[in-house]
Amino acid sequence: MNEKKVSSPSLSYRSAGVDIDAGNRLVDQIRPAAxxxxxxxxxxxxGGFASLFELPIHRYQNPILVASTDGVxxxxxxxxxxxVYDTIGTDLVAMCVNDIIVQGAEPLFFLDYYATGKLNIDEASQVIHGISHGCTLAGAALVGGETAEMPGIYQGNDxxxxGFCVGIVEKNALxxxxxxxxxxxxxxIASSGPHANGYSLIRKIxxxxxxSLDTSFDNQTLGSVLITPTRIYVKPLLELFSKVQVHAVAHITGGGLLENLPRVLPIQLSAEINISKxxxxxxxxxxxxxxNLSKEELYRTFNCGIGMVVCVSEAETEKTLACLEGAGETAWVIGKIIEHQAEMPRITLC
Structure with a gap:
């Protein structure tokens, strides 16, 4: 069968919506931040195909790697x-490193994945500078990442x-x-606001x-309060671990106190939380x-001002508070570990 030749313009990756040169320029811009x-x-x-990181095993006898991945x-x-593009990068780091620190692990390195329909170098650069800032706060190295242009998947400015983070902890310190x-x-330990959880409900409200996001709220705007980045607790908690025997730590993310605290409690124990504290x-x-949220919905969706919960013995309580406050954190004794009874909730709010 004879095929009819059709005259068509010469195509390129750029004409399909992907600008390789823009991606290269972005890498050049973010090198100093990394x-x-x-x-x-x-x-x-x-710029390499993969990142290289030498494990500091000379500091450990039985090192355990701890990994976490998340979004915002x-x-x-x-x-x-x-x-606002920079603070969301800090949120991304926080959601990963705060999950690692609860295991007692020091974050080592971080990688990000940024996907968009059309790469805006200035906006992407701000995002990654925010990621760099978060890594600095956590003491983690930004060793690489991926920027993907995917026209047809993402529309407009979407x-x-x-993010992905790896940390390390001595096995007997886990x-x-x-x-x-x-x-x-x-x-x-006080949060800096809703952090990066519950925003589908926030946006619905x-x-x-x-x-309007420009509505005045607490001497700011509603938008600026809601965009406040997630607090990174890594360095204060690492300092605390070096001074106090900590029994458990819970990162209060999506699910709030009601869903996250039970994740670190033995099956035979429950927690009583005094919300007036x-x-x-x-x-x-x-x-x-x-x-018009019920009390349960509020505490099951949002952190309600508590970003981390640390469990310690009564004898270590005052030392723990002093250490956290000395590191610049605001902390309160908010509850106690109690015996779990059949059919009672794992977390009781009173």
Whole structure:
């Protein structure tokens, strides 16, 4: 069969919506940001096929690697709406390194994945500078990542983020909740706001009430309060671990106190939380009122002002509070470990 030749323009990757040169320019722009996070163990810079990191095993007898991956959820939509791109990168790091530190592990290195329909170098650079800032706060090296242009998958200014972090801990220093005992105290460490959780509900509340992000709120705007980046607890907690025998740590992310605290408790124990022991930031009260949220919904969706919970013995409580406050954290004794009874909730709010 004779095929009819069709005259068509010469195509390129750029004409299909992917600009390789823009990706290369972005890498050049972010090299200094990555270099600021470097550690002695980093063996190769950005641009290779893979990242190289020498494990500091000389400091360990039985090292355990601890890994975590996460994103920032629909807080991204808020960041895009506000045109704020740097703080969301810090959120990304926080969601990963805060999950690693609860095991007692020191974060070693971090990689990111940035995907968009059309690469905007300035916006992407701000995101990655935020990631670099988060890595600096956590003491982790930004060793690499991936930037992907995917026209047809992402539309307009939409983009997505994912992060991956690896940490290390001595096997006999691993914190897994097995040491939690009846009568232990629970110490809550203040959050910086909703962190990166519950934003689908937050956005629904804003949409339903037709609220403007420019609305004045606590001497700021509603948007600036909601875009505040997640607090990174790595360095204060590493310092605490060196001074106090910590029995368990819970990162209060999506699911709030009600869902996250049980993850670190032995099956025979429960926790009683006194919600009058800390100051619940006004943003959570506003969300509860505007969304007509039940108490359970509020505490099951949001951190309500508590970003981390540390479990220690009663004898170590005052030392723990002093150490955290000395590291710049705000902390309160918010509850106690109690015996679990059949058919009772794992977490009791009182």
């Amino acid at each position: 270099a600021r996070t470097t550690r002695p163990e980093v063996l190769a810079g950005l 959820g629909t807080k991204l939509k808020l960041a895009i709406q506000l045109g 983009y997505d983020l994912a 914190i897994d909740g097995s040491e939690v005992q009846l009568g232990d105290n629970l110490i809550g 804003i949409e339903q009430g037709n609220w 800390w100051v619940i930031p006004s943003i959570f009260r506003w969300l509860q009122q505007q969304g």
